[in-house]
Amino acid sequence: MKGTYRESPGDRHVELRRALLESGRTHPAPAPAPLRGRAAAPEAAAAAALAERLDPYGFAVTDLDRPMDNAEFLAFGRVLGTAQPELSPDVRARVEDRVILNLRSGAAPTDDPAVQPFAANALTLHSESSGAPVRAQPRHIVLMCVSPGGDGRSAQTVAVPMTGVHAALPAPARDVLVRLRYDRPGEVPTVLRHEAGRPVFSVRDFLGAPLAWSCDGPSGTGPATVDNALRELYAAMYGGEARGFTWIPGRVVVIDNTRHFHGRTRASGAAAGTVARHLKRLRIAA
Ligand SMILES: [Fe+2]
Structure with missing residues (x-):
C-alpha cells in the first residue's frame, strides 16, 4: 500500500513543534556535566567522550580549551570511526578536507x-540521512563550536531520545511504523527498527512538504491509519523530553544518530543576522 502524508495545521505536533523550536525558549542542558579536554590531545578527548558519555548516554559534550584546528578535529573523529565525505553539490563550497x-x-x-x-x-x-540505507547512515554526528554567534543560547542544538519517543507511542502505531518506509527507489529503511534491543528511528519531519510512503500491512490497515501513525510519531517527537545544547568556543557535542533525533531552535538576536554562529560538523559512519 502506498500513500502520501500531508501535514495539516490542526495536527497536534504542529503546536508542539512551534513550542519546542520557535518559541525562543532555552532548553535545559542535559546531565551529566560536560567533560573537559585539550584541543592538542584530540584522541584522548574523543576516547573519553566515547567511553564515559556516548556508550552510556548516547551523546557526549566535551569542553576543550580552544576549538580544534582541522587536523585535530579529524583526529577526534577518527577515534569514533570513519568520517563520511560531504558530496552534496548544495554544500560543496562549505566543505573542507572532504568531510568537514x-x-x-x-x-x-x-x-x-x-x-x-x-x-x-x-x-x-x-535522524541524519533518514532515507539512506542503514549502512550508509552516519552513526555519530560531531559538532564543534568555533564561534557561538550571540550569547550561545540562540539557535540551540536539541536532541530527543528515541527510547522516550518509542515509549510514548501506542502499540498500534509502532506496529505500523516497523512496516513503513519512504516511497523511494533503492534500499530504504523502515521508519522504526530495533537494534541491540533498542528502538531506532529513520525519519525526518518534512515540515509542510508531502511524505510519500509505502507500507506492507498490518492486514486491515488503510492509508488513514498510516497517516495517523505518522501524526502520533511526530507528536511523540515534539512532545517528549528535549535536551538543549548551548554553544561556547571549543565545545564539542557528539550525538548518536541511532539513539537521538536532533534539530535546532530558531536563531534570534545577534545570531539571526549580525554575528554568524560557526560550527564544524563531521558525520561518522556506523
Ligand atoms: Fe542533521
Whole structure:
C-alpha cells in the first residue's frame, strides 16, 4: 500500500513543534556535566567522550580549551570511526578536507531547504540521512563550536531520545511504523527498527512538504491509519523530553544518530543576522 502524508495545521505536533523550536525558549542542558579536554590531545578527548558519555548516554559534550584546528578535529573523529565525505553539490563550497562541513547560521531565514542549515531558521527534528540505507547512515554526528554567534543560547542544538519517543507511542502505531518506509527507489529503511534491543528511528519531519510512503500491512490497515501513525510519531517527537545544547568556543557535542533525533531552535538576536554562529560538523559512519 502506498500513500502520501500531508501535514495539516490542526495536527497536534504542529503546536508542539512551534513550542519546542520557535518559541525562543532555552532548553535545559542535559546531565551529566560536560567533560573537559585539550584541543592538542584530540584522541584522548574523543576516547573519553566515547567511553564515559556516548556508550552510556548516547551523546557526549566535551569542553576543550580552544576549538580544534582541522587536523585535530579529524583526529577526534577518527577515534569514533570513519568520517563520511560531504558530496552534496548544495554544500560543496562549505566543505573542507572532504568531510568537514562548515555550518555558519548567519543568513536570513529562508524557505529553501538546501540553505536552511546555514540560515536563521529552526531545523525540524530528524535522524541524519533518514532515507539512506542503514549502512550508509552516519552513526555519530560531531559538532564543534568555533564561534557561538550571540550569547550561545540562540539557535540551540536539541536532541530527543528515541527510547522516550518509542515509549510514548501506542502499540498500534509502532506496529505500523516497523512496516513503513519512504516511497523511494533503492534500499530504504523502515521508519522504526530495533537494534541491540533498542528502538531506532529513520525519519525526518518534512515540515509542510508531502511524505510519500509505502507500507506492507498490518492486514486491515488503510492509508488513514498510516497517516495517523505518522501524526502520533511526530507528536511523540515534539512532545517528549528535549535536551538543549548551548554553544561556547571549543565545545564539542557528539550525538548518536541511532539513539537521538536532533534539530535546532530558531536563531534570534545577534545570531539571526549580525554575528554568524560557526560550527564544524563531521558525520561518522556506523
Ligand atoms: Fe542533521
